[in-house]
Amino acid sequence: MPVSRLRARVRPPRVLALDLSQPVTDAPPGGLVGRLSGPKRPQLRDVLEVLEAAAADPRVRVLHARVDQPAASWAHAEELREAVAAFRRSGKPALAHAQSFGEAGDGTLSYFVAAAFDEVWLQPSGEVGLVGVAREERFLADMLDKLDVRPELDRRHEYKTAANVATHREFTDAHREFADRMVESHYEHLVAGVGGDRSLSHEAVTALVDRAPIAAEEARDAGLVDRLAYRDEVVAESKQRAGEGAQVTTLAAYRSLVRRRQLRPGRRTTVALVHGHGAIQAGRNRRSMMGPVMGSDTVTLGFQQAIRDKKVRAICFRVDSPGGSAVASDAVWRAVARAREAGKPVVVSMGSVAGSGGYWVAMGADRIVAAHGTLTGSIGVVSGKFVLRGLRERLGITSDAVERGAHARMFSTEQSFSDDEWEQVQAFLDRVYDEFVRKVAEGRAMSPEEVHEHARGRVWTGADAAERGLVDRLGGYRAAFATVRQLVGLPTDARLRVRVLPRQSLAERLGIKQSDFDDARAVARELGAALRGAGLDAGVVRMSGDAARD
Known part of the structure; x- marks a missing residue:
């Protein structure tokens, strides 16, 4: 038997198979209980890590991925596209397959990811739902009126629209302005990306978007799809291209192999990774009825452990948060500042969203990295309450109270703010906004006047934020770790040992x-x-x- 065939039997070639039929998640890994009981959504960082390792692994000959629903946000889609593009630069073929890019629905993000592969395969009965970009919002003002619920809310400033859902019936001019710009930014990035991937002109892509959803054969003829085939046919083709005796390796199996390799002796620089995921509140990380909570105590502990660990050279702070408590956000900001004072550079990597408090926790870092489609900024503040007395009376619920102190019932939902209390709300809004602007100015080396011009509560895409000095670099995890290497004086190809902090207790690892x-x-x-x-x-x-x- 020839030596080459014997070697192939001993170390057969691999086909790396990624199942991205569910959106990747950027949340910190859950405990064992959650992994066993919940849906098996792939971790974004696992996918990126595996693709990087596979590109350099001579045994991995082909990548094929099921991309029915790989991403739920523009930022995640972009990170997947960048990782696929890096894999392709190794010269290995990358095949994407979907049963349908949106079956009677929106498949824009799914196709955006698939277009980054060498070839796009589609089930013959599927379609390409490349329908474009839209932003819809629901307004509750009329419903609240009917329920006798009175919102008493205010903001700083006109672009801070979080309360508009309760106080308005449609977009304000400022709300429409930034929403329109956000949609335009995503759309132009989509058209440019698909056009570049599929060798189609800007005009051709926009025409196809306006025709979508497009049936499989029509999509193939238009150049959006390369082949019409079923999933088993893609697997067979991938194995044939990989070579005799090729084995299919899943994401989980290959990730385990990569992790074992990382445990081998060798020089690696240790970098801490601290996650900040969810609405920001005081206390521990947890889940609420509204979703994950970024607990300021948990994040602060992660930074404290990184500061104490002499092996940690720098910190990557992954932020994916729409904001929350100003006080809790400020506590995290202080943790970032203390890390820098201790000589540990901090690089923020923004995920899908890092706005309002999500920007507050990031603004003091040495560098900020955001994806083109990250939603960030929203430098502003909202405060107030809902008066529920009318609803209570309609439901036949009575109330009574005793009090001591002029403002003991200031935040009661039973009564409106008095004139004096409303003045205090205004003073609070001014105080928080001014502090926010001042700290952004300090962190970004700008004047308060410059910051105010880009603030006023306005949400920016990562690309627009970079143009205004609110972000340093566009990209995802890869760009963030490249920036870490630069700050600590490492070669661009230096290997890193990423240590996720804070360390989980046994109970947390078990999901208790x-x-x-x-x-x-x-x-x-x-x-x-x-x-x-x-x-x-x-x-x-x-x-x-x-x-x-x-």
Whole structure:
């Protein structure tokens, strides 16, 4: 038997198969319980890491990916496209396949990702729903009127539109202005990207968008799709191109291989990765009814551990947050400042959104990296309350109160703000906005007047934010880690050891919530009290309580 064939049997070529039939997630990895019980959505950083390793691995000959729904945001789509483009530069073929790019629905983002591959394959019964970009918002003012709910909200300034959903019935001029610019920025990026990938002119792509959704055969004839085939045919073609004896390797299997390689001895520079994901509130990371919460205590702990760890040379802070508490945001801002004071450069990598408080936590970093489609800025503030008294009375619910202090019921939903209280709301808005602008000016080396011009609550895409000095560089994780290498004086190809902080406790790795421990301690205390009341030894109960606390 020829040596080449024997070697192929011992170390057969690989086809890397990515299942992106569900959108990638950028949230920090959950515990074991969540992994076993929840849907298996691929982690964005896992996909990027695997594609980078596969490009340099001579055994990986072909990439094929199922891309029915790979991304739920423009920023994630762009990061996937960049990673695929980097893989293609290795000279290895990359094939994308979908049953349909939006079956009777919007498949724009799915196709945007697929277009970055060498070839786009589509099931014969599918279609290309490259329908374009739109932004729709629902306004609740009429509904609240009918319910006798009165919003008493104000903002700084006219582009800070978070409260508009409750106070208006349609776009204000400022709201429409930034929404239109946002859509235009995404659309132009889409058209340019698809045109470049598929060798189509700007005019040709816009004409195809206006015709979409487009049936499979028509899409192939128009140059949007290369071949019409079923999934098994794509797998067979990939194995044939990879060579005799080729084996298909999944994302999870190849990721495990990559992680084992990273444990081998060798010089690597350690970089901390701290996640800031979700609405910003004081306390620990957690999930609420509205989604994930970025707890200022958890993020601050991550920075503290990075500062104390002598092996950590720099920190990459991944921010994906629409904002939240100004006070909690400021606590995270301070953690970033302390890391820099300790000589640890901080590079912020913005995900899908990093606006309002999401920008507050980022503005003090050494460098800020955002995707073209990241939604950021929103430098402004909203405050107020909803008065529910009318709704309560309609429902037959009565209330009464006693109070001490002129403003004891200032935030009660039973009554409107008094004139004096409304003045205090205005003072709060001015104070927070002025502090926000001042800290942006300090962090971005701009004057407060310059910042105000780009602030006033306005949301920018990453590309527009970069033009205005609010962002340093466009890109995702890859660009952020390249910036880290630059700041610590490493070669561009230096290998990094990424350490995710804060370190998770055993309970967190298992996915057990802090509230479960709180409940356990409460039960232990009550049981201990009962045993003591019965004259029994409660030492075991006290030990159980301590164990739960750890």
